[in-house]
Amino acid sequence: MLGMVSRRALYATCALGIAALVQPSAVNAEGQGPSGLKYYKSDTKEFWEHPPPDWFLGDETQEQKGLAPKDGPPTGISGAELQNNLKNIKLPPGFSISVYAEGVLAARQMAWGDKGTLFVGSFGLGNVYAITDQSGKKTVKTILKGLNMPTGLAYHDGALYVIAVDKLIRYDNPEDNLDKMPEGKVVYDDMPSYAAHGWKYIAVDKEGWFFIPFGPPFNIGIPPTSVSQIRRVNPKNGLAEIWALGVRNSVGGDVDPRSGRYWFTENARDWISDDLPSDKLNMISKIGEHFGYPYCHQGDLPDDKFAMGHKCSEFTPPVLNLGAHVAPLGMKFYTGDQFPAEYKNNIFIAEHGSWNRHNYQGARVMRVIADPDGKNAKQEEFASGWLKGPQDFYGRPDDIIVAKDGSILVSDDWAGAIYQISYKKQ
Amino acid sequence: MHKTDGRAQPGHYVLCFQSWALPMNAAWRLPCSVAAGALCCGLGTAALAQNDDAKAKFEPCVACHNADGISTTENIPSLAGQTDRYVQWQLVYFRSGTRKSEIMNPIAEPLSNEDIRDLGTYVAKLPAAAPVAPSHADLVEKGRALAAQNRCSACHGEKLQGNGAAARLSGQREDYLLKALKDFKAGKRVGGGMAAMADVVYPLSPDDLPALAAYAASAR
Numbered sequence: 001m002l003g004m005v006s007r008r009a010l011y012a013t014c015a016l017g018i019a020a021l022v023q024p025s026a027v028n029a030e031g032q033g034p035s036g037l038k039y040y041k042s043d044t045k046e047f048w049e050h051p052p053p054d055w056f057l058g059d060e061t062q063e064q065k066g067l068a069p070k071d072g073p074p075t076g077i078s079g080a081e082l083q084n085n086l087k088n089i090k091l092p093p094g095f096s097i098s099v100y101a102e103g104v105l106a107a108r109q110m111a112w113g114d115k116g117t118l119f120v121g122s123f124g125l126g127n128v129y130a131i132t133d134q135s136g137k138k139t140v141k142t143i144l145k146g147l148n149m150p151t152g153l154a155y156h157d158g159a160l161y162v163i164a165v166d167k168l169i170r171y172d173n174p175e176d177n178l179d180k181m182p183e184g185k186v187v188y189d190d191m192p193s194y195a196a197h198g199w200k201y202i203a204v205d206k207e208g209w210f211f212i213p214f215g216p217p218f219n220i221g222i223p224p225t226s227v228s229q230i231r232r233v234n235p236k237n238g239l240a241e242i243w244a245l246g247v248r249n250s251v252g253g254d255v256d257p258r259s260g261r262y263w264f265t266e267n268a269r270d271w272i273s274d275d276l277p278s279d280k281l282n283m284i285s286k287i288g289e290h291f292g293y294p295y296c297h298q299g300d301l302p303d304d305k306f307a308m309g310h311k312c313s314e315f316t317p318p319v320l321n322l323g324a325h326v327a328p329l330g331m332k333f334y335t336g337d338q339f340p341a342e343y344k345n346n347i348f349i350a351e352h353g354s355w356n357r358h359n360y361q362g363a364r365v366m367r368v369i370a371d372p373d374g375k376n377a378k379q380e381e382f383a384s385g386w387l388k389g390p391q392d393f394y395g396r397p398d399d400i401i402v403a404k405d406g407s408i409l410v411s412d413d414w415a416g417a418i419y420q421i422s423y424k425k426q
Numbered sequence: 427m428h429k430t431d432g433r434a435q436p437g438h439y440v441l442c443f444q445s446w447a448l449p450m451n452a453a454w455r456l457p458c459s460v461a462a463g464a465l466c467c468g469l470g471t472a473a474l475a476q477n478d479d480a481k482a483k484f485e486p487c488v489a490c491h492n493a494d495g496i497s498t499t500e501n502i503p504s505l506a507g508q509t510d511r512y513v514q515w516q517l518v519y520f521r522s523g524t525r526k527s528e529i530m531n532p533i534a535e536p537l538s539n540e541d542i543r544d545l546g547t548y549v550a551k552l553p554a555a556a557p558v559a560p561s562h563a564d565l566v567e568k569g570r571a572l573a574a575q576n577r578c579s580a581c582h583g584e585k586l587q588g589n590g591a592a593a594r595l596s597g598q599r600e601d602y603l604l605k606a607l608k609d610f611k612a613g614k615r616v617g618g619g620m621a622a623m624a625d626v627v628y629p630l631s632p633d634d635l636p637a638l639a640a641y642a643a644s645a646r
Contacts, residue, residue: 050625050628050629051625052625052629053622053625053626055623056622057577057580057581057626058577060580065577065579065580066579066580066583066584068580068581068589068592069622070590070591071511071515071590071591073511073543074511074512074514074517074518074546074591075514075518075539075540075542075543076539078539103539105518111481120641122523122615125518125519125522125524126522126524127522145522145523146523146524168442195616195624195625196625370633
């Protein structure tokens with residue numbers, strides 16, 4: 001970024017990036033507007049392919065220096081060490097946790113096939129896995145390789161759908177072709193290709209449309225109009241609707257079996273402090289709602305720079321504030337029959353845990369109880385014990401899925417493992 | 427590659443060596459002809475003398491990276507003192523093909539998770555090369571300013587000594603650091619799971635890269 005000072009002076013044209021008084025040779029579409037707000041000039045191809053790296057770097061204070069995203073053990077955790085780690089996991093009485101599968105490196109979103117195959121996405125490794133079960137013995141197979149951060153996937157109408165940043169890809173009849181997957185067909189690609197907050201999640205609704213989040217490519221800024229939103233996409237024909245605006249980084253959501261409404265987790269902005277702002281659980285009541293980013297955080301905290309005169313009351317408040325830097329990712333309503341009756345339609349949220357808080361928190365599974373309209377929401381810890389000291393992990397839960405027998409599975413991209421949590425009446 | 431209980435076993439080394447035979451003859455020996463002598467020496471003395479599992483696993487690496495893990499070959503990185511997690515991630519990326527290298531992909535392909543862990547631990551324990559003596563003071567000063575602007579130390583540590591999955595840069599070969607920066611800028615490498623380095627390097631001017639490499643190699 002040499003010469004940034006002089007470039008900044010040249011860029012100083014407007015706060016919202018509407019006007020353009022910039023040489024075409026400039027490579028970093030970032031600057032300082034007259035109001036003092038950093039802005040991003042998003043009308044260049046360059047911005048969309050190479051947004052500035054400040055989704056994780058650049059907005060930190062002196063005290064926060066050195067806090068950076070942590071990559072886990074590259075080959076995961078397995079065998080005795082993994083079993084040992086599970087001994088520390090605390091659960092409510094009657095519940096137990098076991099390893100469902102190991103060696104599922106960088107495991108992210110999970111989806112069930114019709115014939116009982118568990119499909120699992122991954123992060124930077126680019127793999128999609130299929131886990132099959134032959135009378136209790138699990139086999140983990142890498143069925144797709146080389147995809148661009150295929151964190152999200154769904155199984156719908158006999159096909160596996162994988163979302164790899166800017167492509168929603170359909171693979172027909174996967175369960176009969178695990179050894180040689182059919183060629184994928186891109187069914188939707190109206191998505192930017194940048195990596196930052198570009199990894200996604202899929203929730204299928206009752207009409208077979210997919211809810212898909214679009215994160216902004218930075219920590220905080222005025223988002224380009226095509227991101228910071230949640231779209232509803234029809235995988236059959238590529239039709240898309242914008243269902244929510246003002247959403248930062250969401251990598252989890254589920255359709256409420258009671259109402260059909262979409263609920264989703266959201267990671268709040270970074271670098272205010274260790275305790276602000278809170279990450280959120282949201283619900284969309286009607287199409288087009290605005291959830292506040294970047295103007296207002298946690299429903300009641302106007303951004304000190306980006307509020308720009310907006311009040312928090314203009315936006316849809318969260319159903320529940322989940323805590324600062326807990327990093328809520330995958331979530332599911334509990335629709336099984338194995339757990340006690342009071343768990344029915346509760347929400348399980350996988351918290352990935354902090355990376356830029358001095359004392360990490362999260363890295364656990366939370367239980368949220370809320371009415372169908374979002375009222376009376378409260379949360380409690382369900383499974384915890386993956387934090388290792390102030391800034392390390394034994395594991396990082398990142399997705400939940402309900403199994404046929406009513407147990408839940410939890411994916412962990414740190415350990416590269418899938419856990420099973422079961423209940424037995426005492 | 428093979429099972430181990432962590433103890434040396436009779437015949438163990440031979441087994442390990444056989445599994446390396448293919449890539450050694452095929453892909454990686456050719457570009458490293460300069461260092462081929464090191465391979466022979468390494469096999470003849472050091473490795474055989476020390477019947478140590480991780481060391482045996484490292485044996486195929488010494489032709490290019492040298493037995494002490496300090497490279498003497500242009501554009502080949504030193505591995506000594508590199509962070510365990512960085513080495514493991516790179517091997518995982520080479521194995522999956524996420525990071526492309528004609529030499530390293532076939533070498534990493536047959537590695538088991540255990541091999542990768544052993545190799546990471548082994549090279550991390552080798553004493554790192556001393557910070558490179560700065561050749562051009564001006565370049566180093568320019569690089570220092572660029573490193574501060576771009577917050578290299580946020581991930582790589584205050585002395586660029588490496589931290590977790592972020593690589594040790596101090597003491598690394600300057601030519602290799604420059605190559606890595608160019609590869610990131612060109613999109614040939616993306617870096618860690620979150621594409622961090624590709625994003626960071628992209629906006630830099632080509633003139634900035636030699637300065638950053640010079641500073642990082644000499645950081646102390």
